[in-house]
Amino acid sequence: xxxxxxxxxxxxxxxxxxxxxxxxxxxxxxxxxxxxxxxxxxxxxxxxxxxxxxxxxxxxxxxxxxxxxxxxxxxxxxxxxxxxxxxxxxxxxxxxxxxxxxxxxxxxxxxxxxxxxxxxxxxxxxxxxxxxxxxxxxxxxxxxxxxxxxxxxxxxxxxxxxxxxxxxxxxxxxxxxxxxxxxxxxxxxxxxxxxxxxxxxxxxxxxxxxxxxxxxxxxxxxxxxxxxxxxxxxxxxxxxxxxxxxxxxxxxxxxxxxxxxxxxxxxxxxxxxxxxxxxxxxxxxxxxxxxxxxxxxxxxxxxxxxxxxxxxxxxxxxxxxxxxxxxxxxxxxxxxxxxxxxxxxxxxxxxxxxxxxxxxxxxxxxxxxxxxxxxxxxxxxxxxxxxxxxxxxxxxxxxxxxxxxxxxxxxxxxxxxxxxxxxxxxxxxxxxxxxxxxxxxxxxxxxxxxxxxxxxxxxxxxxxxxxxxxxxxxxxxxxxxxxxxxxxxxxxxxxxxxxxxxxxxxxxxxxxxxxxxxxxxxxxxxxxxxxxxxxxxxxxxxxxxxxxxxxxx
Numbered sequence: 001x002x003x004x005x006x007x008x009x010x011x012x013x014x015x016x017x018x019x020x021x022x023x024x025x026x027x028x029x030x031x032x033x034x035x036x037x038x039x040x041x042x043x044x045x046x047x048x049x050x051x052x053x054x055x056x057x058x059x060x061x062x063x064x065x066x067x068x069x070x071x072x073x074x075x076x077x078x079x080x081x082x083x084x085x086x087x088x089x090x091x092x093x094x095x096x097x098x099x100x101x102x103x104x105x106x107x108x109x110x111x112x113x114x115x116x117x118x119x120x121x122x123x124x125x126x127x128x129x130x131x132x133x134x135x136x137x138x139x140x141x142x143x144x145x146x147x148x149x150x151x152x153x154x155x156x157x158x159x160x161x162x163x164x165x166x167x168x169x170x171x172x173x174x175x176x177x178x179x180x181x182x183x184x185x186x187x188x189x190x191x192x193x194x195x196x197x198x199x200x201x202x203x204x205x206x207x208x209x210x211x212x213x214x215x216x217x218x219x220x221x222x223x224x225x226x227x228x229x230x231x232x233x234x235x236x237x238x239x240x241x242x243x244x245x246x247x248x249x250x251x252x253x254x255x256x257x258x259x260x261x262x263x264x265x266x267x268x269x270x271x272x273x274x275x276x277x278x279x280x281x282x283x284x285x286x287x288x289x290x291x292x293x294x295x296x297x298x299x300x301x302x303x304x305x306x307x308x309x310x311x312x313x314x315x316x317x318x319x320x321x322x323x324x325x326x327x328x329x330x331x332x333x334x335x336x337x338x339x340x341x342x343x344x345x346x347x348x349x350x351x352x353x354x355x356x357x358x359x360x361x362x363x364x365x366x367x368x369x370x371x372x373x374x375x376x377x378x379x380x381x382x383x384x385x386x387x388x389x390x391x392x393x394x395x396x397x398x399x400x401x402x403x404x405x406x407x408x409x410x411x412x413x414x415x416x417x418x419x420x421x422x423x424x425x426x427x428x429x430x431x432x433x434x435x436x437x438x439x440x441x442x443x444x445x446x447x448x449x450x451x452x453x454x455x456x457x458x459x460x461x462x463x464x465x466x467x468x469x470x471x472x473x474x475x476x477x478x479x480x481x482x483x484x485x486x487x488x489x490x491x492x493x494x495x496x497x498x499x500x501x502x503x504x505x506x507x508x509x510x511x512x513x514x515x516x517x518x519x520x521x522x523x524x525x526x527x528x529x530x531x532x533x534x535x536x537x538x539x540x541x542x543x544x545x546x547x548x549x550x551x552x553x
Contacts (some may be wrong), residue, residue, distance in 0.1 A: 030139060078146050081164065082153040083347035085184045089117070090315070095146040097178055098129025098210075102314050104266070109217070111453040111462045120216060120314055128212035128267060131312065135174060135195050135544055139208040139281070139292045143170050147178070150266065153278055156184035173199035187315030188325050193308045197300040206297045207308045212290040213261035213268060225264045225446060229282050229289050229334055232257040237331050252280045258313075258327050259293050265449040265464075267317050270387040271327045273309035281410035316447050319346065335447065341440035346448055353450070359463055360456025363445070363528055370441070371543075374434050445529040456531070460484065463528035482523055484530050489519030498544045 002351060078094020091101040101121050108115035121130060126144055136142045145168035156162045164180045175196040182189055197203050215227050228241040232313040234254045239262075244250070256278035260269035270293055272278050281292045293310075300306050313325055335342035348369070352362040371378075402409035445451065451463040459469045459480075468480030475481070492515040522530050 013295070022125060023386070079149065079152065081149050081151065081166075083156075083164070083182060084154070085156040085182060086158070087185070087187055092149075092164070092166075092180070093126070093129065094149055094166065096126040096129060096132050096144050097147050097168075098126065098132040100129060102130070102268075103286075104315060107266070107316060108453070111455075118216065118266065120266060122214035122216070123212045123288070125212075127210065130211045130213070130314075131191065131270075132210040133176070133178065133193055134208045134210070135176070136205040136208075137297070139210070139294070143172065145170055145176055147176075154182060157184055158184060160184050169198075172203075173197065174203070178468075186325070187313055187321065189311045189312045189314070190310060193310075194305055195300065195308070196305045197302060200302050202299050202301045202304075204297055204299045206294045207306075208309060209270060209308075210290065210292045211259075211261065211268065211270060211293075212288060214288045216263040216266050226334075227263045229291055230260045230262045231280050232328060232331055233280070237334060239334065240282055240289075242284040242287050242289050245282055245289065250282045254279055256293070259291055260313075260332060261291070262317065262332055264447060265452050266315065267313070267329075267332055269313045269329060269332070271311040271313065271329075273311070294306070296434050314349045316449050317344070320350075327351075333447070335440065335443040338436060338440035338443055341436055342444045344425055345437075345440055346444050346450075349444070349448070350450060358456065359451055359454040359528065360460065360531060363463070363532050364535050367532050368539065369439060371536065374437070375543070378434070378540075441531065441532060445532055446526055451526065451528045454528075456527070460527050460531075463531070464526045467527035467530055477524070484527055484534060485519060485522050488522060488530050488534040488537065489515050490543065491534055492518055495537050495541050495544065498541060 066483065068440075080100060081092045081094065083090040083092060086105070088105055089101075090099055090102050090465050092098070093100050096513070099121055101119060103119050105117050105119040106359045107118045123129060126132070134142045147166035147168040149164060149166045151164055154162045154164050161184070162182050164182070165177065166180075167175070167177045169175050175198050177194040177196070179192040179194075180189060193207065195207070226239060226241070228239060228244075230239045231252050232238075233252050233256050235257075238252065240250060255275045256272060257275055258269045258271045260267045262268075270291075272293065277295050279294045283290050295308075298306060311327070313322075313327075315321065315328055317333050319330050319333050322333065333343075341456075345366070349359070349362055349366050352365050353359055356362050356365065395413065398409060398412050398416065402412060454463045455461045456463055460467060467482050468478070468483035469483045470480040496512070496515060522533070
């Protein structure tokens with residue numbers, strides 16, 4: 001295996017990785033809303049359908065109810081309760097008790113000066129609003145409760161906790177009380193549901209905590225990355241896309257640490273107080289994913305009560321914040337196989353930023369540090385490649401002379417390598433050692449929320465967005481000019497011209513096209529990733545120049 005094949009393998013690996021995300025992961029499409037279902041703005045008219053209440057003998061296995069068949073809300077609607085903290089503002093409706101809105105104050109929809117805070121709630125139906133709670137034998141099939149809140153608004157101050165209590169009585173005889181504790185300095189909200197059986201008969205059923213989500217409408221870059229449901233079940237992270245649910249509902253049982261919906265940078269998660277015996281069911285309608293968290297059915301005796309406790313985390317996927325929140329939420333930041341390398345790399349990037357206060361400069365310094373770390377082995381690899389190029393004419397003659405005797409040819413080749421003190425794998429192994437670091441950096445720079453809307457300099461105002469210099473013209477497909485990406489492609493071409501050419505003409509032609517292919521692949525990737533690649537190329541060019549000069553003789 002010669003060094004040119006190593007470069008070719010690395011290049012093709014990146015092409016496969018980038019091409020898969022570029023061509024085969026489609027942007028989320030807007031799913032049509034189910035017909036004839038009451039929305040927040042247009043409640044259905046008429047009386048509320050009531051379902052027969054179960055007895056011990058009539059309990060059935062629960063199944064998710066399609067949105068189009070969910071019960072319509074009553075004519076009379078409840079109030080909207082405003083919640084405000086330093087980190088988020090939210091609206092809870094007394095009709096069903098779900099969140100009509102949940103906006104993150106420290107994160108905007110875009111990086112435009114007049115952009116609004118990021119909205120995490122994208123659904124409109126009362127029974128699809130996040131944290132809608134029902135109790136019975138069928139998820140969501142019961143009467144929609146109209147709660148009465150003990151406050152008209154909730155305003156938390158620095159270092160303070162505030163509590164909101166909402167109570168509802170159903171025609172079935174059930175009484176539900178939901179208590180919400182909000183901490184001004186945390187994205188965590190604590191929920192307690194007390195279900196009281198006010199009838200003279202025992203009732204059997206299960207709690208159902210609903211959450212329906214659609215993509216958070218993030219940047220164009222995020223559409224190529226994972227978006228969907230995530231469940232930490234039995235100490236293992238499981239991520240499920242909407243496409244995976246096209247054939248039907250998915251059921252996850254066992255020890256459930258949390259159940260969430262995640263985009264590239266944000267998540268909405270439910271954390272049950274009781275981890276064991278939880279059940280999570282997932283269904284999809286287009287790009288919309290509904291999750292229902294429940295437990296095994298239980299009996300509430302006449303005049304008896306049952307309590308269920310949860311915590312929720314609606315906020316950024318930032319490892320430091322997630323660790324502080326607890327419940328192993330940080331595991332949702334998933335870099336795949338490269339996590340053991342990627343997470344320390346992200347920590348180092350944040351450490352540099354703590355003193356530099358510019359993530360673009362931090363990326364440059366991180367690239368220099370990693371390059372310095374691998375400098376010695378890269379130096380050996382480049383020298384080996386250069387020496388291999390020097391004896392290439394002799395290798396060609398041996399191959400021609402012994403083309404019909406492979407055994408003899410291999411013997412003569414090994415003798416040639418020994419004579420000139422060349423390790424045929426010397427150019428390959430250093431590159432192989434660096435591949436995991438390259439891929440880890442690739443994952444970090446595409447997924448780290450720290451780069452979202454982070455400015456660098458000049459026209460690069462968002463390191464998580466594609467690089468574009470706007471010149472007043474809307475160029476087809478591009479919009480603006482991808483200056484940084486073009487510089488990256490040019491640096492890659494220059495680096496290739498300075499490197500030893502492959503002996504195989506076919507490989508040489510493929511290598512010639514790699515800079516062009518990479519330039520097109522990187523057009524829609526985060527400018528932070530392009531910046532890393534450009535700086536790495538420039539450093540490699542400098543190192544290659546030094547090697548070429550030292551081995552010129």
